[in-house]
Amino acid sequence: MDLLREISQLEDVIHQSSSGLPPELGPYYDAVLAMKDELRGQVVQNLDYLDLGLDVILPDLLSSTQTVTRSFALYNHMYVRSVLRAKHSDRLCLKTLRWLHSIHEQTRRVPVGLSDEEVSVVPMDPEISMTPAIYFLPCSVQYGLLYLPLFFHEIGHLLYAFHRREMDDLVRDLQGQIRGLLAPSVQRNDQHARDDERLRGYIVQTWYSWTQELFCDAVGYSLGGPAFASAFSMYLRLRGPDQYQVSPRRLVLRTHPVTWLRIRLLADRARRAGRHHDATSLEGAWDSIGAAMDVTEDYYGFYDDSFLDPVLSTIEDMLTETEPRSFREHEGTAADPDAIPASPVYLLNTAWRQFLNNPDGYRSWEERAIESFIATELPE
Amino acid sequence: MRAQWLTVQSFQHGQELLAAINTLSIHLKLRDQSAAGPDSAKAVEDARRKLDRFLEEMEQMIGGPNGKEVNPLLLGTNPRTRELAESFEEARKDRTRFRSELFQGDIANVRQLLDSNVKGDEELLLRCLDELRLLLQEHVQADATQIMGQI
Numbered sequence: 181m182d183l184l185r186e187i188s189q190l191e192d193v194i195h196q197s198s199s200g201l202p203p204e205l206g207p208y209y210d211a212v213l214a215m216k217d218e219l220r221g222q223v224v225q226n227l228d229y230l231d232l233g234l235d236v237i238l239p240d241l242l243s244s245t246q247t248v249t250r251s252f253a254l255y256n257h258m259y260v261r262s263v264l265r266a267k268h269s270d271r272l273c274l275k276t277l278r279w280l281h282s283i284h285e286q287t288r289r290v291p292v293g294l295s296d297e298e299v300s301v302v303p304m305d306p307e308i309s310m311t312p313a314i315y316f317l318p319c320s321v322q323y324g325l326l327y328l329p330l331f332f333h334e335i336g337h338l339l340y341a342f343h344r345r346e347m348d349d350l351v352r353d354l355q356g357q358i359r360g361l362l363a364p365s366v367q368r369n370d371q372h373a374r375d376d377e378r379l380r381g382y383i384v385q386t387w388y389s390w391t392q393e394l395f396c397d398a399v400g401y402s403l404g405g406p407a408f409a410s411a412f413s414m415y416l417r418l419r420g421p422d423q424y425q426v427s428p429r430r431l432v433l434r435t436h437p438v439t440w441l442r443i444r445l446l447a448d449r450a451r452r453a454g455r456h457h458d459a460t461s462l463e464g465a466w467d468s469i470g471a472a473m474d475v476t477e478d479y480y481g482f483y484d485d486s487f488l489d490p491v492l493s494t495i496e497d498m499l500t501e502t503e504p505r506s507f508r509e510h511e512g513t514a515a516d517p518d519a520i521p522a523s524p525v526y527l528l529n530t531a532w533r534q535f536l537n538n539p540d541g542y543r544s545w546e547e548r549a550i551e552s553f554i555a556t557e558l559p560e
Numbered sequence: 561m562r563a564q565w566l567t568v569q570s571f572q573h574g575q576e577l578l579a580a581i582n583t584l585s586i587h588l589k590l591r592d593q594s595a596a597g598p599d600s601a602k603a604v605e606d607a608r609r610k611l612d613r614f615l616e617e618m619e620q621m622i623g624g625p626n627g628k629e630v631n632p633l634l635l636g637t638n639p640r641t642r643e644l645a646e647s648f649e650e651a652r653k654d655r656t657r658f659r660s661e662l663f664q665g666d667i668a669n670v671r672q673l674l675d676s677n678v679k680g681d682e683e684l685l686l687r688c689l690d691e692l693r694l695l696l697q698e699h700v701q702a703d704a705t706q707i708m709g710q711i
Contacts, residue, residue: 222579228598229586236589243693244582247575250704254571257708302568308576337565352636359635388638389566433639435566 181227183249187220190256194263201266204274207291211312212259219255222248258302262293262314269323270294271554276328276524277315279558280335280403283505286342287313287335296322299415301334303341313338321415325531325546328524329411332403336396339502346501351391354494359384361486382432383482390437394491395498397442401449402499405507406458407528409446410536413462417469424470428480440466441483448492527553567706570640574700577614580607581693584674588682608674611689615674619667621645644699651695658695662688 194212201209226244229237273294281287290304291312296319304311315334321327340347362380367373400408416423416439422430423439431438443466450459470477511526521527527549535542583599584607590597621634622645634642651658661684662670673685 225598232590232595232597234590234593234595236593237586239690240582240585240589243578243697244586246697247578247582250571250700251575253704253708254568258568300564302564305569305572308572311572341565341569348636348638355635384635385639385642388636 183245183252184220184223184227187216187223187252190260191216194260197264197266200268201263202268202271202274204271204278205263205266205293208293208312209263211291212263212293215255215259215311219248219252222251258295258314259293259312262295265295272325272550273315273317273322273328273331275554275558277331279524280331281313284335284339284503286502287338290338294322299327299330299334301337303338305344306342307344325528325549326535327411327415329400329404329408329528330415332408333396333400333412335403336399336502336504337392339399339504340392340395340498343501347392347395347498350494350497350501351388354391354490355384355387357490358387358487361484361490362481379481386431386433386482389435391491391494391498393436394442394445395495397446398449398495398499399502399504401446402504402506404525404528405453405512406450406455407512407525407532409450409458409462410532411528412446413443413465417466421473421475424466424473424475425478428482431480431482437483438479440470440477441479445491448488521549521553521556523558524553564707566638566640567703570638570644571700571703571707574644574696574703576610578693578696578700580610581689581696583607584611585686585689585693588686592682612671612674615662615667615671617641618645618648619671622649622667640699640703644696647695647699651691658691660684660687660691662692 191213194209194216198209222244226241226248229241229244274292277292277294281290281292286306293312293314295314295316297316298318300316302314302316304313315331317327317330359380362383364373364376397412400412404411425440426434426438436442443462447459447463450456450462507525511523512529521530531546531549534545538545583603586597587599587604587607621637621642634645637645648663652663655664658664661673670685670688673681673688676682676685
């Protein structure tokens, strides 16, 4: 009963916040209300069962009540916040995210929400339910254009979720290849050999999430081209030595590859796309900062050049499977910075060129560009 | 950049399985008492299929009671699912808390129990569901703590 009361109380607050929501949040708002109805339905059903007066099902009802209480806690913690914190300035992020979802068949009907935390996404699991996806971005970068390309990485996690079985199969094959590459040429049977074997096991396991992250980087580059590479590099390169090197102990089951390695692979992708200058400048910035910190590139066996071909080949297969939109060359080379943006990709690449060419005049240009972008009807 | 996706998806998956266990367990107990509840036949069937898929996955990762332990190099499997399989394997060694066919017998037999109409099988299945619920609650609780913290 108390849970029902809490759900009703929250429902009132959600309704009160509905006036003045950014229009782009409409589908998310509806989805959040539908989730609330679902939770209420589960509580009411438990109460109906309780009315049967059968002691034998009490342990099940207790577990069921605990389950719905935990679901409500997650709903409260994560899903409602995007509605209650919503403000007019969210339109820039939400419009970009809505466009991003609209151009991919898999995500077209998935509502998007926005919240304030470190860059990440909470994707739904389409095999379980079609709950909305929430994208997170720190407050300071939500109001500008430069770091919006980071969303292009995050949508990769959703595309992965929609193709989970096929993608997991591809990761399994890659992990098998890495295991083969790590195998010792001579088998011994002593403690040292057993320790090595354990480390090889950790390396192979760690590549489960590393592969997904590298795939998402590739999705980011496929969607955003140079704007994604610039945003990614600039966002992370001054965050400290652990972006460049991580101790072997902390590499074990680390969710993300070392960022320097991710930069190497992004530069490789830029070179393959014929953008040699972008690749050199990307790597050059990281090499200079690494040198200034006296940090050398060392992945302690978690990455070796011999992994490169199988990793790249796996990621290509993953891109083929999920079909993210490809960056179009004209989106990165448009001459007129004040032209009406044909896509957010065009706008975000223009923003990076403007910023790099004229950082002093950037803010006033950006304000005009955002205003014009919000007013523009985007083609899908 | 954070990797919340792994934990949230694991949490949601665990919650779905717990809901399926509760639905099926209540259904079997009500049927035994010749009582009817608000759950639809479709909800019960969905619960059976979800549990069957999960047990199939565990069977592939762990095998029978005398089979292999969880393969430390389990490939193409997300870390939380692998940890759940490891907890399952640990539970098999805890004969005080986990005594059902699911943990001391063969997972394949339990999958058959899900669809069995043989008298007596329901009792066996209910014991398995009880213990699986125990295991999953611990796993889901760990996910919940990681996502939402503790007070």
